[in-house]
């Protein structure tokens with residue numbers, strides 16, 4: 400998970416206007432109707448009309464798991480517009496299924512019949528997510544440590560009072576996940592040993608099953624294998640090969656590439672502890688070998 404698109408709200412809205420000049424006016428009409436009614440209610444939503452804004456800002460990657468999503472050119476996009484705070488209701492998060500059973504020593508917030516209806520059309524409540532993260536896992540859950548915020552409270556105030564347990568790596572009010580989560584090989588781990596930072600990292604890893612989804616582990620393994628081989632080429636006798644290798648490392652570890660946070664953690668490890676980086680390379684190479 401990486402930080403995406405550190406834009407002010409005004410900059411984000413300008414991008415929305417460039418895609419659909421009338422969208423924010425239509426969205427405001429709907430928002431006002433929800434506030435008057437005290438709930439989210441509509442037959443057909445319009446947030447998908449501005450989906451490409453978020454696809455572009457996120458370099459066509461899922462905001463939570465960094466998988467590259469397709470379908471942009473055909474119009475059959477694999478991206479869903481995700482509401483970080485659920486728009487219609489909040490249900491109790493049942494914890495992911497694990498053996499032994501996973502529970503926390505802290506509560507994760509009370510449910511809500513109305514959700515955060517006043518944020519249904521707030522662009523700072525949006526991001527693009529894959530179906531594995533959004534439809535399968537995020538759903539109507541929004542675990543928090545503090546009390547559930549009351550209607551029409553703005554996002555900055557909600558963030559301060561609710562203490563969301565999930566990291567949201569988007570927008571000016573979001574988090575920088577690389578201050579919370581690092582990677583040891585393909586495995587996501589909290590950076591901090593204690594405190595709120597550790598709790599938020601661990602819940603985010605558990606919530607989105609970042610270490611249990613084979614597609615994510617395979618993505619990270621492929622990135623590490625490629626990065627290891629590229630790092631080796633920086634020692635090549637031919638200066639042109641060396642230069643190409645350094646350029647490739649920049650690309651592999653840039654936000655444009657899949658699993659960039661994992662790639663950056665592996666590059667840092669290769670510089671400080673090359674023996675450990677070699678052992679991880681051997682592990683991922685074995686992992687990626689086709690089963691016979």
Ligand SMILES: [Zn+2]
Pocket residue numbers: 461462463464465466528529530531532533
């Ligand atoms: Zn995802």
